[in-house]
Amino acid sequence: MRQNDVLLDTHIILWAMTKDVKLNTKMRDIILNPNNRIFYSIASMWEVQIKYARKKLPISGVEFMHYCEQSGYHKLPVDDLHVVELANLVRDESAPPHNDPFDKIMLSQAKAEGFTFLTHDPFFRGYNEPCVVEA
Secondary structure: OOOEEEEEOHHHHHHHHHOOOOOOHHHHHHHHOOOEEEEEEHHHHHHHHHHHHOOOOOOOHHHHHHHHHHOOOEEEOOOHHHHHHHHHOOEOOOOOOOOOHHHHHHHHHHHHHOOEEEEOOHHHHHEOOOOEEEO
């Protein structure tokens, strides 16, 4: 059976870490499916560290990384191909603006790598990208 590569949005990982009820059955099933290879982005670690420094999150980027490693998630570095792919993201002009640079780089990573991007962020509805799975 073919393995699927799935990149998790930052909040999905945080919900998994804290066993938050917002992590619904569909999300859990995707994460726990043995046919899926789960990835976290270094951009997520960076985002968490910034929010930790601003006292908006109780965990540091390093703690976040350790959780991901202990969970068996694979690390996805940000590289030049991901940055180049930013220019190729397709966005519906009528959708509300989406200015989060972390979200954009993670979406471009998923698109460039041919991964599925698992999110619960409604702002991604404005992107016409088939790699996005909103759970």
